[in-house]
Amino acid sequence: MRALGIDIGSRYIKGALVEKGEWIDFQRSETTFNPLEKCHEMLNGMPADRVIATGYGRHLLEVHGDIKTITEIKAFARGSRAFFPNCHTIIDIGGQDTKVIALNEKGNVWKFEMNDRCAAGTGKFLEIMAINLGYSLEEFGSKALAAHQEIQLSSMCTVFAESEVVSLTAKGVEREEIAMAIHRAIVCRVASKARRFPLEDEVVFAGGCAYNPCLKALLEQGLGRNIYVASVPEMTGALGAALFAEEEGN
Amino acid sequence: MADYTEMWRNLGLNLENHAGLLSVLTEGYKNIYLSQKSRPKGMEYFDFVISEVHGLRIKEISDAKQAGRKVVGTFCVYVPEEIVLAADGVCIGLCAGAEVGSGEAEKFIPRNTCALIKAFMGFKLAGLCPYVELTDLIVGETTCDGKKKAYEIFQNITGKVYVMEIPNMKNEESKRLWHSEIVKFKETMEAVARKTITLENLKKGASLVNGKRKALQRLSGLRAADPAPISGLDALLINQVSFYDDPVRFTQMTNRLCDELEERIKKGIGISSKGARRVLISGSPMAIPNWKLHSIIEGSGAVVVGEESCVGERNFRDLLDENFSTVEEGLKRMADRYLEIDCACFTPNDERLENIKSMTKKLHADGVIHYALQFCTPYMMEAYKVEKALGKTPFMRIETDYSMEDVGQLKTRVEAFLEMVK
Numbered sequence: 001m002r003a004l005g006i007d008i009g010s011r012y013i014k015g016a017l018v019e020k021g022e023w024i025d026f027q028r029s030e031t032t033f034n035p036l037e038k039c040h041e042m043l044n045g046m047p048a049d050r051v052i053a054t055g056y057g058r059h060l061l062e063v064h065g066d067i068k069t070i071t072e073i074k075a076f077a078r079g080s081r082a083f084f085p086n087c088h089t090i091i092d093i094g095g096q097d098t099k100v101i102a103l104n105e106k107g108n109v110w111k112f113e114m115n116d117r118c119a120a121g122t123g124k125f126l127e128i129m130a131i132n133l134g135y136s137l138e139e140f141g142s143k144a145l146a147a148h149q150e151i152q153l154s155s156m157c158t159v160f161a162e163s164e165v166v167s168l169t170a171k172g173v174e175r176e177e178i179a180m181a182i183h184r185a186i187v188c189r190v191a192s193k194a195r196r197f198p199l200e201d202e203v204v205f206a207g208g209c210a211y212n213p214c215l216k217a218l219l220e221q222g223l224g225r226n227i228y229v230a231s232v233p234e235m236t237g238a239l240g241a242a243l244f245a246e247e248e249g250n
Numbered sequence: 251m252a253d254y255t256e257m258w259r260n261l262g263l264n265l266e267n268h269a270g271l272l273s274v275l276t277e278g279y280k281n282i283y284l285s286q287k288s289r290p291k292g293m294e295y296f297d298f299v300i301s302e303v304h305g306l307r308i309k310e311i312s313d314a315k316q317a318g319r320k321v322v323g324t325f326c327v328y329v330p331e332e333i334v335l336a337a338d339g340v341c342i343g344l345c346a347g348a349e350v351g352s353g354e355a356e357k358f359i360p361r362n363t364c365a366l367i368k369a370f371m372g373f374k375l376a377g378l379c380p381y382v383e384l385t386d387l388i389v390g391e392t393t394c395d396g397k398k399k400a401y402e403i404f405q406n407i408t409g410k411v412y413v414m415e416i417p418n419m420k421n422e423e424s425k426r427l428w429h430s431e432i433v434k435f436k437e438t439m440e441a442v443a444r445k446t447i448t449l450e451n452l453k454k455g456a457s458l459v460n461g462k463r464k465a466l467q468r469l470s471g472l473r474a475a476d477p478a479p480i481s482g483l484d485a486l487l488i489n490q491v492s493f494y495d496d497p498v499r500f501t502q503m504t505n506r507l508c509d510e511l512e513e514r515i516k517k518g519i520g521i522s523s524k525g526a527r528r529v530l531i532s533g534s535p536m537a538i539p540n541w542k543l544h545s546i547i548e549g550s551g552a553v554v555v556g557e558e559s560c561v562g563e564r565n566f567r568d569l570l571d572e573n574f575s576t577v578e579e580g581l582k583r584m585a586d587r588y589l590e591i592d593c594a595c596f597t598p599n600d601e602r603l604e605n606i607k608s609m610t611k612k613l614h615a616d617g618v619i620h621y622a623l624q625f626c627t628p629y630m631m632e633a634y635k636v637e638k639a640l641g642k643t644p645f646m647r648i649e650t651d652y653s654m655e656d657v658g659q660l661k662t663r664v665e666a667f668l669e670m671v672k
Contacts (some may be wrong), residue, residue, distance in 0.1 A: 056658060073666035097659055109670050212335055 005241025343493025477520020482554020
């Protein structure tokens with residue numbers, strides 16, 4: 001039996017196909033303005049006996065495809081444990097929300113923290129700031145790490161931070177330094193959420209932002225411990241959903 | 251619904267905006283309320299009340315006013331309704347539960363103000379609340395900094411505001427202060443109504459309000475059954491309606507509904523299947539038509555079994571001891587009764603923690619969601635103590651307002667919470 005997990009995020013749709021508890025295929029496509037069509041492409045491209053949808057757009061498939069859903073919180077818990085069996089805490093900086101999930105011994109969700117409505121400290125904030133500084137999202141983290149001096153960003157609000165970045169640029173501050181300050185501001189916010197939980201065993205950084213080396217380094221510094229990142233961190237939710245789908249089929 | 255345009259025009263409402271508000275309300279009510287399955291038949295009365303919220307009820311109050319009765323608007327469960335009724339007045343909780351007129355309100359108050367305060371300013375400023383136009387007196391209270399300062403501005407706008415001072419502690423000095431505030435309010439009410447409050451009137455007022463409280467207590471108790479005989483949405487609505495409906499009729503209709511709910515419980519009929527996850531809501535008030543969190547929770551398959559809130563348990567938990575033989579004694583009893591209310595504006599406020607624990611147990615709640623309006627500092631702060639007090643009971647805190655922009659995030663959080671509770 002093959003089981004598919006689809007994670008419909010605000011930026012990307014991720015699909016993970018599993019068989020006998022092991023993943024056999026991953027796919028990713030942009031969410032675009034027509035996520036339903038993208039989901040159907042993925043469903044056709046990765047035929048499976050059972051499907052579970054998760055992520056921000058999960059109800060789209062529930063309504064249009066009669067597909068069962070779970071929240072990304074539950075999916076991330078399962079997916080992270082699949083990558084790291086000793087995982088105890090998960091940090092995810094997503095497109096429009098940031099979550100910290102604490103697990104119990106069995107790997108079930110014990111508690112979680114999630115940001116409210118605002119985009120401060122989310123992947124979207126990072127993306128907007130990268131564009132403002134003329135960086136691609138992929139190079140943003142490594143460029144920030146090249147900063148020589150430390151400056152502070154006073155605002156975390158996407159709107160205010162944007163004007164602050166403009167004024168820093170106008171003052172002639174190096175853009176690497178501004179980039180570093182932006183990363184620091186995000187990590188400061190996420191780390192304070194994570195510190196609300198007892199940090200034990202392995203802390204896993206999941207989601208696409210985990211590719212960013214600067215975020216990872218700053219999180220390690222901020223939490224004073226190693227942070228684990230999977231080879232395909234953005235697939236954590238999809239994998240978790242697929243594993244649940246397979247389990248239900250057995 | 252009959253054509254009330256003339257009445258609204260005479261009240262000085264902004265007819266165009268008002269028509270827009272009513273159409274949004276009607277549409278929202280249809281989607282959120284009328285789409286529910288297996289509702290008790292007794293809800294038809296409340297559906298009717300909502301369909302006439304700015305119609306027939308306004309007509310009734312206008313007629314009462316014509317007949318010489320005074321209309322008193324309030325925003326808080328500390329304002330003693332008994333005194334208003336004893337002076338033959340009509341007591342109305344004013345509109346404060348929708349995001350309307352915030353642009354207008356923000357000309358007077360900061361953007362970072364809680365949604366409830368912004369809404370009562372907005373409703374008035376945008377010409378959308380017929381109730382506020384009908385009032386002879388608007389009674390404010392010093393429960394939080396935002397309200398206190400907003401009432402000063404509201405007085406400039408309406409010229410009808412009277413503020414009662416609520417103490418911040420519950421010691422002997424505070425009790426004396428509060429008692430004198432009750433006496434002063436009685437005198438004010440007498441002056442406004444040009445009537446003397448007699449013992450007989452006060453007893454009548456007390457019995458009417460206690461009757462309403464008993465009906466609401468009865469409703470609250472019936473929600474302990476599994477499957478729940480009534481949805482949280484419907485129970486919330488009844489609590490919201492209790493603030494502006496005619497008290498005699500309201501009590502009668504709520505008791506009639508409770509008779510039906512008892513029958514349903516006997517037959518094992520509920521609004522969801524037995525074993526559905528049960529959530530207790532605790533925190534800031536949900537003024538009509540704020541149905542946001544309940545509809546998210548019940549839309550996710552769980553049932554809300556109680557509201558530890560001013561629009562809920564805090565409003566009806568304590569009865570007034572009616573065994574008094576002078577007006578003075580009655581006012582003393584009233585001061586004692588109202589100071590029992592466990593609003594987060596008090597310090598310390600440990601009674602609230604005990605009340606939440608006892609409600610959780612009594613209503614067999616599987617988890618507690620703490621609801622705070624954004625910028626409602628007293629409740630936002632108390633959430634910490636509530637979580638600690640609840641120990642192992644699953645707990646989640648939510649801060650939000652009346653807008654719909656965070657519904658997606660809230661839905662994810664609520665669903666994840668329910669997955670945890672399962």
